Amino acid sequence: MIELKGVTRRFGETVAVDGIDLTIETGEVCVLVGSSGCGKSTTLRMINRLLPRSSGDILVDGEDVNDIDPQALRLNMGYVIQSTGLFPHWTVARNIGLVPDLLKWPARRREQRVNELLTLLGLDPQTDAARFPHQLSGGQAQRVGVARALAGDPNILLMDEPFGALDAITRELLQQEMLRIQKQLNKTTVFVTHDIDEALRLATRIAVMDQGRIIQHDTPEAILRQPASTFVENLLGSGDRGLKLLALRTVGEVMERHPEPRRPASDTTGLNEADSLRVALSAMVWENATQLPVLSKAGCEVGIVKREQLLQVRP
Amino acid sequence: MPVSTAMPNRVIPVLALAALGLVWVLDLGVVLPNRIVAGTGYGLYGATGWAGAFVVTALLLAAGLLATRPVPKRFPVLAVLLTAALMFLPLLLEALATRRLPADSAYARIGIGAGFWSLAFFLALMLTETMHQLKASRHLQLTAALLIILGWWVCARREGLGSLSLLREYNNQxxxxxxxxxxxxxxxxxxxxxxxxxxxxxxxxxxxxxxxxxxxxxxxxxxxxxxxxxxxxxxxxxxxxxxxxxxxxxxxxxxxxxxxxxxxxxxxxxxxxxxxxxxxxxxxxxxxxxxxxxxxxxxxxxxxxxxxxxxxxxxxxxxxxxxxxxxxxxxxxxxxxxxxxxxxxxxxxxxxxxxxxxxxxxxxxxxxxxxxxxxxxxxxxxxxxxx
Known part of the structure; x- marks a missing residue:
């Protein structure tokens, strides 16, 4: 658990972070969202003491971070940045093995861990491990960046606009990966972004920041339904709020499940349980259908989702 | 830029032609009566006779021609040829000494002419280009350089080049x-x-x-x-x-x-x-x-x-x-x-x-x-x- 109590950071005359209180529960993904200069990165960098705070308290599992040796503190906090910050003169394997190396793990265990992470992030231990960062695509490099942050098995993950420099398709792919990995590992994560869609997608709770203050701190759904101010409303955008709301739920949550999986009719399009309701609605509009079958990975029809169910999401 | 092996190489023929022109126009070496007085210059033919002139001319023409032909393995062959040519280059001066040095003068000596330096320089450039085309490893390049140094060292120790002015100055000092x-x-x-x-x-x-x-x-x-x-x-x-x-x-x-x-x-x-x-x-x-x-x-x-x-x-x-x-x-x-x-x-x-x-x-x-x-x-x- 990370607790920020009245944390302030001044750069000379300007106040970058203005007395914020924020509690991040163990295992949750807290996304700090806001426009540039709102203090979200500064907040993140104060947690691992890359920046000293001007006043207030930051506690990790009840202990003030200022009482912990900064290196020990950071070794237990994975750190991912937008420009990856991979060491250009080290191979992918050595980059990922950095923290295990600093923690003086035996070579065997380190190697094992590196391979494990390459696989987890969808990279190939055979071919990718020996490559250098400049030989990787942007998406691959950021996968390595995430793998490096996870290598020491830290309790906390700090991510500073990790997918900000990637193209839309790669970004979405990495967001999916991140959701999958988070389901598996349950790291307490602080994630900074200026992209509200990314925030809605990844967050357990979102902290909307503006001018060094937290405007609203709540679940994505609550923020969508009851934005605390016009600023938050503008951030969300009024045009597609309904669709954004649909995007928060999955087909699996609202579908009518068949008692027994059955064989689907051969010519119909099917949805997956993991698809969002937004995707489901889009498919129905496209297919001009009032309902669509839900297929399992094996291709069996496990249930059905109806259009009126989708439209009832907002009570 | 290295190009495909089938492409004719233009650099080597140009270098070979330049070398050929210079080695025929400039003095290969000089025969000096003593260490200070200006001597008599000898061109390629004058210094080495028909045999030497033929070998040098044929070698440059062959190298230039080979580089333009789409023969497989032409660059390895060129590398060997040029390295060997550079190794035994001092033998040209030895030929000059044998043919032109007055036998009765203890002070007479051989000086190196501009033609010799040009030939050495252009051969070295041709070898560099060949190595580049071969994408030769540093190892190979170093081996070639060492072989050339070894060749010159062996040549310098031969009786025939004892009258080379440079070596005389060295022996004095x-x-x-x-x-x-x-x-x-x-x-x-x-x-x-x-x-x-x-x-x-x-x-x-x-x-x-x-x-x-x-x-x-x-x-x-x-x-x-x-x-x-x-x-x-x-x-x-x-x-x-x-x-x-x-x-x-x-x-x-x-x-x-x-x-x-x-x-x-x-x-x-x-x-x-x-x-x-x-x-x-x-x-x-x-x-x-x-x-x-x-x-x-x-x-x-x-x-x-x-x-x-x-x-x-x-x-x-x-x-x-x-x-x-x-x-x-x-x-x-x-x-x-x-x-x-x-x-x-x-x-x-x-x-x-x-x-x-x-x-x-x-x-x-x-x-x-x-x-x-x-x-x-x-x-x-x-x-x-x-x-």
């Missing part, structure tokens, strides 16, 4: 030559080493303190602008005075002339490239990499050695390379203030109008610079990550 070599190396490498340490400290200071950057860079740049001869001269008076005042310095051999002012001047000249490269290299380490390193939990010491210095090292070594080559050349000038080294032969030769004595000083200086360049470049290639 064999002891001084060895001493000059060690002095030259000690002075230039010593200066590089000391200035490397100084430059490193200065560059670190500049990285840490912004206000030091301009004055320090200005100072080392200013030192670079003083003409070398002037700097050597300027140091004589203050060092002489210091040496007068402090007997300790006298006991160490520090006087107004000799190695001390030479070393000081060399260090002053070496500082600019070293400081600039080290400073720029350290400054250019990407901020994000350092941020990530710190964020991952590396200590400042680990960040400096494993990240900053590691990343900066190729550029720093490049600075050392430039400095070393420059220092080896400047050390030759330092002979003027009695520092010793190969410059001694150059200035002696100039004084006595004995050009081969000048060569005896100049050639090893060039060779040392080339060797330093090769070694330090190899060091950098080994450090660069694969692509």
């Amino acid at each position: 064999a002891d001084q030559f060895t001493q000059a070599l060690s002095v030259h190396l000690l002075l230039s490498l010593g200066a590089v080493l000391i200035s490397a340490v100084l430059a490193f400290i200065l560059a670190l200071a500049m990285v840490r303190r912004k206000s030091w950057r301009r004055p320090l860079l200005g100072l080392v740049s200013f030192m670079q602008t003083i003409p070398s001869l002037a700097l050597f001269g300027l140091l004589i008076a203050p060092l002489a005075a210091l040496s007068e005042a402090l007997p300790v310095l006298q006991a160490l051999g520090i006087r107004g002339i000799g190695w001390a002012p030479a070393l000081l001047a060399l260090i002053a000249y070496s500082l600019l490239p070293m400081v600039r490269n080290t400073f720029i290299a350290l400054m250019e380490v990407p901020e994000a990499v350092v941020d990530a390193a710190r964020g991952m939990g590396m200590s400042e010491r680990q960040i400096f050695f494993q990240v900053k210095l590691s990343l900066a090292l190729p550029v720093i070594i490049e600075g050392v390379r430039i400095t070393t080559i420059q220092a080896i050349g400047l050390t030759a000038v330092a002979a003027l203030i009695g520092a010793g080294g190969f410059g001694t032969f150059i200035f002696q030769g100039l004084g006595q109008a004995a050009m081969d004595l000048v060569l005896l000083g100049a050639l090893p200086t060039v060779f040392l610079a080339l060797a330093a360049d090769a070694v330090l470049s190899a060091l950098n290639v080994r450090r660069a990550p694969g692509d």
Whole structure:
């Protein structure tokens, strides 16, 4: 658990972070969202003491971070940045093995861990491990960046606009990966972004920041339904709020499940349980259908989702 | 750019034709009645007769022609051919000696002509291009260079080239030559080493303190602008005075002339490239990499050695390379203030109008610079990550 109590950071005359209180529960993904200069990165960098705070308290599992040796503190906090910050003169394997190396793990265990992470992030231990960062695509490099942050098995993950420099398709792919990995590992994560869609997608709770203050701190759904101010409303955008709301739920949550999986009719399009309701609605509009079958990975029809169910999401 | 093997190579034929023209027009060698009087020049045909002229002409034509043909393995064949040609090049001078040297004169000698140098130069260029086309490893290039040196060494030890003026000058001064070599190396490498340490400290200071950057860079740049001869001269008076005042310095051999002012001047000249490269290299380490390193939990010491210095090292070594080559050349000038080294032969030769004595000083200086360049470049290639 990370607790920020009245944390302030001044750069000379300007106040970058203005007395914020924020509690991040163990295992949750807290996304700090806001426009540039709102203090979200500064907040993140104060947690691992890359920046000293001007006043207030930051506690990790009840202990003030200022009482912990900064290196020990950071070794237990994975750190991912937008420009990856991979060491250009080290191979992918050595980059990922950095923290295990600093923690003086035996070579065997380190190697094992590196391979494990390459696989987890969808990279190939055979071919990718020996490559250098400049030989990787942007998406691959950021996968390595995430793998490096996870290598020491830290309790906390700090991510500073990790997918900000990637193209839309790669970004979405990495967001999916991140959701999958988070389901598996349950790291307490602080994630900074200026992209509200990314925030809605990844967050357990979102902290909307503006001018060094937290405007609203709540679940994505609550923020969508009851934005605390016009600023938050503008951030969300009024045009597609309904669709954004649909995007928060999955087909699996609202579908009518068949008692027994059955064989689907051969010519119909099917949805997956993991698809969002937004995707489901889009498919129905496209297919001009009032309902669509839900297929399992094996291709069996496990249930059905109806259009009126989708439209009832907002009570 | 290396091109596909099927493409005709245009560089080698052009070089071969240029070499052919020059070797036929210029004098291959000179027969001198003694070490000072101007001699009689001999062209390729005059020096080596029909047989020699044929071999040289045929070899250049064959090499040029082969390069334009889409024959498989033409570049390996060319590499072997050109290496062998360079190895046995001194035999042309031996032919000149056998054919033209008056047998009755003990002072008569053979001088090397412009035609010989041109031929050697263009053959070397052709070999370089061949190696480039072959994408030859450093290993292979080094082997070729060593084979050529070995060839020249073997040729130089043969009876027939005993009358070569350069070798005569060497034999006259064999002891001084060895001493000059060690002095030259000690002075230039010593200066590089000391200035490397100084430059490193200065560059670190500049990285840490912004206000030091301009004055320090200005100072080392200013030192670079003083003409070398002037700097050597300027140091004589203050060092002489210091040496007068402090007997300790006298006991160490520090006087107004000799190695001390030479070393000081060399260090002053070496500082600019070293400081600039080290400073720029350290400054250019990407901020994000350092941020990530710190964020991952590396200590400042680990960040400096494993990240900053590691990343900066190729550029720093490049600075050392430039400095070393420059220092080896400047050390030759330092002979003027009695520092010793190969410059001694150059200035002696100039004084006595004995050009081969000048060569005896100049050639090893060039060779040392080339060797330093090769070694330090190899060091950098080994450090660069694969692509």
